[in-house]
Amino acid sequence: MSAQAEEPRGTETVPAPLKRHDSLWGDAEKVSHSNHHGSRVSWVRTLSLAFQSVGIIYGDIGTSPLYVYSSTFPDGIKHNDDLLGVLSLIIYTLIIIPMLKYVFIVLYANDNGDGGTFALYSLISRYAKIRMIPDQQAEDAAVSNYRIEAPNSQLRRAQWAKQKLESSKAAKIALFTLTILGTSMVIGDGTLTPAISVLSAVSGIREKAPSLTQTQVVLISVAILFMLFSVQRFGTDKVGYTFAPVISVWFLFIAGIGLYNLVVHDVGVLRAFNPIYIIQYFKRNGKEGWVSLGGVILCVTGTEGMFADLGHFNIRAVQISFNGILFPAVGLCYIGQAAYLRKFPENVANTFYRSIPAPMFWPTFIVAILAAIIASQAMLSGAFAILSKALSLGCMPRVQVIHTSHKYEGQVYIPEVNFIMGLASIVVTVAFRTTTSIGHAYGICVVTTFIITTHLMTVVMLLIWKKHVIFIALFYVVFGSIELIYLSSILSKFIEGGYLPICFALVVMSLMAAWHYVQVKRYWYELDHIVPTSELTVLLEKNDVRRIPGVGLLYTELVQGIPPVFPRLIERIPSVHSIFMFMSIKHLPISRVLPAERFLFRQVGPREQRMFRCVARYGYTDTLEEPKEFVAFLMDGLKMFIQEESAFAHNEVEEITAGGEASSDQPSMASGRSTRNAVHSEETVQARVSSHSSGRIASFRSNRTVEEEKQLIDREVEHGMVYLMGEANVTAKANSSVFKKMVVNYVYTFLRKNLTEGHKALAIPKDQLLKVGITYEI
Structure with missing residues (x-):
């Protein structure tokens, strides 16, 4: 941006005019098409990723054979041919949902390589303005990974869909609700996966120690679960290399036993x-056959993990590992168990361990415990990662997100959620x-996630x-109808346990x-009261x-205008740091x-006041830098x-001197942009005037003056950084409804006071923090 382009003219080179590439001056709709996942990956690297994916994303679906048949036949097998019907259901469920839907269709709907329901929502929100908080800026589209395409003129449906989504508040709320429902179900999945996986694996010990009671098995499982959740803070980086070999051995064992x-x-x-x-199975069993689908669907638990964890691998690697390792191994295991049960149907309550050949029992039992722990850990890591992404929607407080690995960016830990x-x-x-x-x-969590996707x-x-x-x-009718049939079956067990994830999801969704509701109202309040x-x-x-030495950063959600907390600040403390910046953290x-x-700068007010925005x-997978690194990066950006x-x-003055073309062209571009984005129109015009005036002054400054300003920035940084944050007490207006008062005055206030404070989530040093109290009535 700072380099000058040159064009040949005869034997001389003449500097081409510099052009701005931001929403105030240049063409903001220009989109870069670079894609960091676009380069081809070698087959050696792909095969390596395929092997690694075995340990990360298949632990859950790979341990399902521990409990599928016992869940499908809780009252025993009434007809021997029922095993053929259930096995056929298992085989075709594995083929239709994980293989056809996810491996060959859904994986391609990734967001620059990242997957999951949250990635789908973000992808949609780039093509249509469906987000509730109006913080969109035209220059966001110029970010490399934004990468959008214009609707095809021959297919007007895309443009029609875009207009419907943007004009319908109900559609926006529906999409947002689906997204937070999916997030809630993932939390439920992360809660139930360890419980069912560990308990089913530990239950096998009763085959060799029949004197153990079910209560003792439960206590052993609880001890393992306590250990599992206690070590989450250390991350999985240290043991990550063992995941793929252990799960590979597990698949080898279950395939061999099945054969x-x-x-x-x-x-x-x-x-x-x-x-x-x-x-034939449904004809023979009628309603009972339909109810048994709630057990069959457990054969595909963890399928969403293939899509959610795509960012660590690539599409080809996941396709190879699923079709070449997961499906054959798990398929053979289910086939072998069905063959065993045809001869010993009375052992259906503990099919997996009863079907293991005696010499293989203890090795398989040990690997089963390890596989269950790995499956649980992977699901927990995935739940933490999705919640960290949900922060960018503003639908939960800024909790502390701890990144536990320098190698794998998706491995995060959230203390409050883990507890x-x-x-x-x-x-x-x-x-x-x-x-x-x-x-x-468990089945309700799984199927609901499928339907949302x-x-x-x-x-x-x-x-x-x-x-x-x-x-x-x-696509919608085939997969939607199959998933609805499975959901209807599971809901028949609502009283027997199905109520748990629904109640859990309702509580999480409500919070x-x-x-999010209060955050949106708060943002609009600040937008209506900007200076x-x-x-x-x-x-x-x-x-x-007064101007005092140092650098001041005032954090605000607004990306335009001066927030109402600033007048409050200077009323209480009539002093501002020598270099002052309105700082907004925004997730695209x-x-x-x-x-x-990373940074988008603006001059606020006259240049000599040294106030900036x-x-x-x-992005939703990016990590916030440490304070020292952030400040150094920020100041380098400011000097640039x-x-x-x-x-x-300087370039503008040359153009004006040459013929005044710039002054005749730029007003028309600004007016076009101001009508395109009403939210930013007032500040856009004001910033253009300010920036244009500042440009005229700066055009007469020498390079020495610019260097002096850079040196001034360095000196002020040495005087110290002060972080200022508005401590907003949000209350409902006196004439608000009782429901709104409950939400704003109690639920929101409870969450704000009991979860991690904003400055801790942003890693702001406590001894450099100054909070400014203010009350908003919404």
């Missing part, structure tokens, strides 16, 4: 590949005691992929929705404000923002901004 049972007991179960046995999930998992294990009861609750994918196909309506309808930039000088003179609806594109932009402003101002 053994198939050959020894009944090769005839291979007939289950004929779907006619599914029809709640750990306590809930232990309570569930003690209360339900058996995997069958927990399975009723189906709906969001349908929007992606319509709005972004612009597929033919027949293809979209087939998230309440927080126009043009009044800054009057405001400072009115309060006889993309996975990552390149460091070079900075918007620090992050000052240098570039001087260069642009």
